[in-house]
Amino acid sequence: MSFKRQLLQHLFNHSVESVMVTDANGIIERVNAAFTDITGYSAEEAIGRSPNLVQSSRHDPSFYAQMWQQLEATGCWSGQVWNRRKSGEVYLQWLNINTLTDDAGQITHRVAIGHDLSAYQPTNIERSPFTFKDPLTQLGNRQLLTSRLDQALAEAERNNIRIGLMVVDIGRFRQINEQLGLAWGDDILRQQARTLQAAVDEADTLVRLQGDMFAILRHSRAQDATMAQLADKLLGLMAQPIILADNSVVSLQPSIGIAIYPRDAEDNAGLLQAAEHAHSMAKRAGRNRFQFVDQRQHDLHHRELLIEHSLHHVLNTSLGEGLSLHYQPQVRPTDGKVMAMEALLRWQHPKLGALSPAEFIPVAEQSAQSVRLDRWVIEQVCVQVALWRQRYAEVPVISINLSAPQFSEPDFAEWLLGCVTQAGIQPQCIKLEVTETTMMAHKDNCVIMLGCLRSLGFKISLDDFGTGYSALACLHQFPLDELKIDRSFMVEASQNARAFLLLKTIVKLAQELSLNLVVEGVEQQDQLNLLADFGPLTVQGYYYYRPMPVIEVMALLD
Structure with a gap:
C-alpha cells in the first residue's frame, strides 16, 4: 500500500x-x-x-x-x-x-x-462561534437560525402567538462578483449586513443563510402589517446605491419572501422552506419587492418536492414501491383483434394516493429522473413480455413511451438491446413511442438513435402526431414504422367537417408513406363509424378497452 x-x-x-x-x-x-x-x-x-x-x-x-x-x-x-x-x-x-x-x-x-453538535445547546451559542457565526459578516449563520427557530416555535405554540420569517437577498450578486471580483462582492455583503442589522429590532434574529441570502426571524409582533412594513423599509434601504472604496457606485435589486407561523407552516424546516418559496416568487415577479406565501402555490410546490423525493426513493429501491404498469390494447376495428398494447405507468403514492402520470412525469423530467423512470418501465415490460410468451402462443407488441432526455443518453440503444436479450425476448416484441414534440426538439439525435434502434429490430412510433410544431415537413426523414394520431383529432373530427377532412388527409399521408396507423381517443360508436372507410388501421380508446392491470390482460390473452 x-x-x-x-x-x-x-x-x-x-x-x-x-x-x-x-x-x-x-x-x-x-x-x-x-x-x-x-x-x-x-x-x-x-x-x-x-x-x-x-x-x-x-x-x-x-x-x-x-x-x-x-x-x-x-x-x-x-x-x-x-x-x-x-x-x-x-x-x-x-x-x-x-x-x-x-x-x-x-x-x-x-x-x-x-x-x-449535540454537545452545543442554545446556552452555548456565545461559546461556540465557529458553529453559530458567519465569519464574513459576523452575523449568525444557518445553524443559529435553526436553533433559534426551534426555541421560537416552542414559545409560539405555548403562548399561541405568531412568529415571522423573512428570506432576503441583495440582488444582482452574481453579476457583481463577475464584474468587480469576489473582494468587492464580500465588501458589499458586509455593507448590506450592517444595513440590515441597523434596521431590525434587537429582539429579532438576523443571520446570513448563504451567498447573498439573509434571514430575519421575528419572535413576536409578526402580523402581516408589521412584517410588510419591515419588508418595505428594508427594500428601500437595500436598494440605495452603494459607494465602493474606489468611488464606483453599485445599485442592487433586493427581494424578500415572508412566511408566518402557524399559518404557512408548523415546523422549523417547513417555515424556512415556505419563506424561501415566497422569496423565489418575489424574484420571478421582477425583484425589488416582497412577497407573502401564496398558500396554493406553496402547497403545490411542497407537493412537487414530496413527489420528487419519493420518486428518488422509489427508483433507488429494487422493488419500485407503489409503481405499476397498466396496459391499454390497440385494436383492429374490422375484427376486434388486439394488435398491440401500450404500457402506461401508474403510481400509488403512500401519502398522496393515486397520482396521475400528468402530475408525476413532469416532476421526474424537471428533477432529471425521467431517464431512470423510463428504464424502470422498460425493465418491467421486458420481464412481463417474457413471462407472457412462456404462457401464451400469441402476445401483442408492447408500446413503451420514451422521454426526451433519453435521447441524450449515448448508451441507450446498447442498454435497451441488453435488456431485451437478458429477458430472452426479441426486439420485435417492443414498440418505442416518441412524441412529435420530442422528435422535433431533438431532431438530429432522434434520427440517429431511432435509426439505430430500428436497425436492431425495434418498432418506432411517432406519438401525439399533430400536437407539436409539426413534424409534417420532416416526416420523411424519420425512421418510423407507425404514426399515432392524437386523440384531439378524433374529438374534433366527430364535431367538425373540416377537422374530419384533415384527419382523413393525415390517414392518406400515412398510407402513402407505408406507415402503420393508430388513432387514439376512440370512445363512441359514431367516432368508430367515421373511420370505417379509412382503410387498414388500429384504434386505441375507451370504446374497446381502458388501461388494465396485468391480471386483466392475462384474462384477455387466455
Whole structure:
C-alpha cells in the first residue's frame, strides 16, 4: 500500500467526525470508527443498508427533497440534520455530503462527513462561534437560525402567538462578483449586513443563510402589517446605491419572501422552506419587492418536492414501491383483434394516493429522473413480455413511451438491446413511442438513435402526431414504422367537417408513406363509424378497452 493510501486510511479510521461512504444508489459501503461511536451502529450493521438507518422523523419529506435537489444540481450539500442513534436518541449533526465521479462524469460514490453538535445547546451559542457565526459578516449563520427557530416555535405554540420569517437577498450578486471580483462582492455583503442589522429590532434574529441570502426571524409582533412594513423599509434601504472604496457606485435589486407561523407552516424546516418559496416568487415577479406565501402555490410546490423525493426513493429501491404498469390494447376495428398494447405507468403514492402520470412525469423530467423512470418501465415490460410468451402462443407488441432526455443518453440503444436479450425476448416484441414534440426538439439525435434502434429490430412510433410544431415537413426523414394520431383529432373530427377532412388527409399521408396507423381517443360508436372507410388501421380508446392491470390482460390473452 502506498504512503498516500496509508495516510488516507489512517485519516479515515481515526477521524473524530463520522464518515459514511455510499455507492451511486445510496447503499452504504463503508463507515469509520467515529460513525460507530456516534450512532451506535457497527460497520456490519450499517454496510448494505440505506442512510435511512440513522434518519429521524424531525424533518418532513420536503427537507430531504431539497437536499437531493441540491445534490443532483451541484454534487454537494451541507447543513444541520437531526439524526437518530441506535439507542433511539435524536441528536443534532452538521453534515457535509460530496459526490464522487469517474473520468466519464458518472457518479460512483457519495461521501457524508458528520460532526456531532449535540454537545452545543442554545446556552452555548456565545461559546461556540465557529458553529453559530458567519465569519464574513459576523452575523449568525444557518445553524443559529435553526436553533433559534426551534426555541421560537416552542414559545409560539405555548403562548399561541405568531412568529415571522423573512428570506432576503441583495440582488444582482452574481453579476457583481463577475464584474468587480469576489473582494468587492464580500465588501458589499458586509455593507448590506450592517444595513440590515441597523434596521431590525434587537429582539429579532438576523443571520446570513448563504451567498447573498439573509434571514430575519421575528419572535413576536409578526402580523402581516408589521412584517410588510419591515419588508418595505428594508427594500428601500437595500436598494440605495452603494459607494465602493474606489468611488464606483453599485445599485442592487433586493427581494424578500415572508412566511408566518402557524399559518404557512408548523415546523422549523417547513417555515424556512415556505419563506424561501415566497422569496423565489418575489424574484420571478421582477425583484425589488416582497412577497407573502401564496398558500396554493406553496402547497403545490411542497407537493412537487414530496413527489420528487419519493420518486428518488422509489427508483433507488429494487422493488419500485407503489409503481405499476397498466396496459391499454390497440385494436383492429374490422375484427376486434388486439394488435398491440401500450404500457402506461401508474403510481400509488403512500401519502398522496393515486397520482396521475400528468402530475408525476413532469416532476421526474424537471428533477432529471425521467431517464431512470423510463428504464424502470422498460425493465418491467421486458420481464412481463417474457413471462407472457412462456404462457401464451400469441402476445401483442408492447408500446413503451420514451422521454426526451433519453435521447441524450449515448448508451441507450446498447442498454435497451441488453435488456431485451437478458429477458430472452426479441426486439420485435417492443414498440418505442416518441412524441412529435420530442422528435422535433431533438431532431438530429432522434434520427440517429431511432435509426439505430430500428436497425436492431425495434418498432418506432411517432406519438401525439399533430400536437407539436409539426413534424409534417420532416416526416420523411424519420425512421418510423407507425404514426399515432392524437386523440384531439378524433374529438374534433366527430364535431367538425373540416377537422374530419384533415384527419382523413393525415390517414392518406400515412398510407402513402407505408406507415402503420393508430388513432387514439376512440370512445363512441359514431367516432368508430367515421373511420370505417379509412382503410387498414388500429384504434386505441375507451370504446374497446381502458388501461388494465396485468391480471386483466392475462384474462384477455387466455
